[in-house]
Amino acid sequence: MNHKNEIHICSDHCNSEKVFSDGFLTCTISGIRYAKPKYVNTYQANHEYHRTSSTVVRVQQHHLKNIAKEVLERLLFSKRRFRAERKRLYDVQKEVKKMWVKMKRNYDKTKNEINVLKMLTAAHTLMNRRIPRFFIIPPEDIKKIISKFYTDRVNDICLKLKYLTPHDITYHGSALEAFITAILYLMRHGLRINDVEVISKDHYLASALPEANSLDIYNIQKTHFTNCRNSIQAAIRDALHIHYINPFMLISSSYNGD
Numbered sequence: 001m002n003h004k005n006e007i008h009i010c011s012d013h014c015n016s017e018k019v020f021s022d023g024f025l026t027c028t029i030s031g032i033r034y035a036k037p038k039y040v041n042t043y044q045a046n047h048e049y050h051r052t053s054s055t056v057v058r059v060q061q062h063h064l065k066n067i068a069k070e071v072l073e074r075l076l077f078s079k080r081r082f083r084a085e086r087k088r089l090y091d092v093q094k095e096v097k098k099m100w101v102k103m104k105r106n107y108d109k110t111k112n113e114i115n116v117l118k119m120l121t122a123a124h125t126l127m128n129r130r131i132p133r134f135f136i137i138p139p140e141d142i143k144k145i146i147s148k149f150y151t152d153r154v155n156d157i158c159l160k161l162k163y164l165t166p167h168d169i170t171y172h173g174s175a176l177e178a179f180i181t182a183i184l185y186l187m188r189h190g191l192r193i194n195d196v197e198v199i200s201k202d203h204y205l206a207s208a209l210p211e212a213n214s215l216d217i218y219n220i221q222k223t224h225f226t227n228c229r230n231s232i233q234a235a236i237r238d239a240l241h242i243h244y245i246n247p248f249m250l251i252s253s254s255y256n257g258d
Contacts, residue, residue: 068151085135167235178224196247
């Protein structure tokens with residue numbers, strides 16, 4: 001099964017991405033590596049499972065980065081995000097119109113002159129409160145830079161969780177997408193433990209990510225998201241308070257998994 005819960009039939013010419021190393025092609029979904037075809041009694045024995053941990057880790061990281069890139073683009077740059085922001089703006093404009101109608105009725109009832117400046121100020125205040133920042137899709141080259149930067153950071157945090165904390169849960173499918181989303185939202189707010197900023201607050205994600213209560217629009221299950229976020233926080237807390245890991249080792253870029 002791939003990350004979309006679709007059946008994946010693996011072969012040397014399947015449609016998944018493959019990583020070339022040690023003279024073999026490795027499928028990033030199944031972890032099977034392929035060499036030159038060897039025919040034995042019409043049986044094509046041209047694959048075997050990885051037995052070296054380093055190669056398995058490379059395949060897992062490549063798969064994780066692919067999913068992280070897809071989740072990032074879905075949350076930040078997709079047409080779904082664009083439609084959600086347009087709907088959000090439309091809803092706020094409807095609220096402004098309702099507020100203006102209510103204010104006009106109040107002016108008519110009290111027989112006072114309509115204060116247009118006050119109505120515009122109230123509309124501006126409501127707009128800024130509901131939509132503090134407007135959504136703009138960056139150019140393609142900027143999108144590639146953003147995607148690469150944050151996929152590398154997500155991969156770095158995953159390595160720390162795997163090697164430095166008791167977090168040993170393996171996620172697949174929608175749970176893996178929720179796990180990556182949980183990491184992004186922890187980066188959005190930051191995570192400070194014992195006066196050490198284990199995950200620093202990312203100001204770009206703080207302004208660019210959609211609200212967490214709207215994740216279902218992007219096919220991110222909120223239940224998985226909450227469970228993943230809680231498990232990550234619990235793993236980091238246990239690593240510091242139970243296993244006595246140096247908190248500075250958990251800071252991003254201080255450990256690369258080697």
